[in-house]
Amino acid sequence: MKRKKEGVPDFIDKEYEILNYLSSEYVPKVCEKTEDYILMEYLKGYDFKEALRLNRKTSLLLGLKLSYFLDKKRVYHSQLGRYYHLIVSKDFKNIKALDFERAKVDTTQKNLLQIVGYYMRDFYPFLKEEIKIYKSDIDSGYERIVKKIMLVDD
Template identity: 35%
Template structure:
């Protein structure tokens, strides 16, 4: 059991397994002493302040719920889901993609730009919802482009969809996000 103490708060947990590693951090699955399963992200060479601030702002909306922050790490909700990549070619793929587009719209409305939603493994489908992970390059901005990023990366590359129709949705999104979201959902449903 590992114990961390900060300002009178003690966090006790056991590492279950390493679940990911990138250039800037490592992520572990852990069991907290209260029985919850959580994820712990250790920063190798970046400041975690911005990522923690974004997760705290979202508070579990479309992203893992934050639990505890240390100096070079933080503990967050463990998202038990499958990455979007595992759905490609399946009957569930477009349903998961619709949920991801909806959540991207929500992030855009909140002014949070993830920046890396073109990576399949940052989009996880759980039993109840889609969540985005890994906000280390995320930023607050007045002009987020999460929805457009997903549209461009996944649907523009999909031979099933007419590029002119998708471009019209891109133009519409710049004027009326909600209407564009509804239009792309209808387009996917009709295909």
């Protein structure tokens, strides 16, 4: 449950609108909304920091998949570098992003770059060309990034 915050106008409405717009396996489902709160599904799983510790490669691929989805939908989360905004399911098959109150519709693709920048710094030299491609051709760049990560040993 997220409650209305003092001094933050339209916080509940903004989060609700973005969650409804994104409505997918990558965001929590909204169960109820009032002007004072949003009630969302409870997510069981690991925050991204713990998920990376337990299964790095799979978690990174899930993070890339989520960020690619957000980039395709043109929603810039802006806080994916905070590991607690990402929840990975216990079976490592799904990931969801939380806290969209600061998110905004944006024409640039920055979510995937956040994942790479915060969690994959050691991969950056290895992915430099693919990231460059992603900036100009999101689909081709994403496919190339995933293929390269798949080549990395756990």
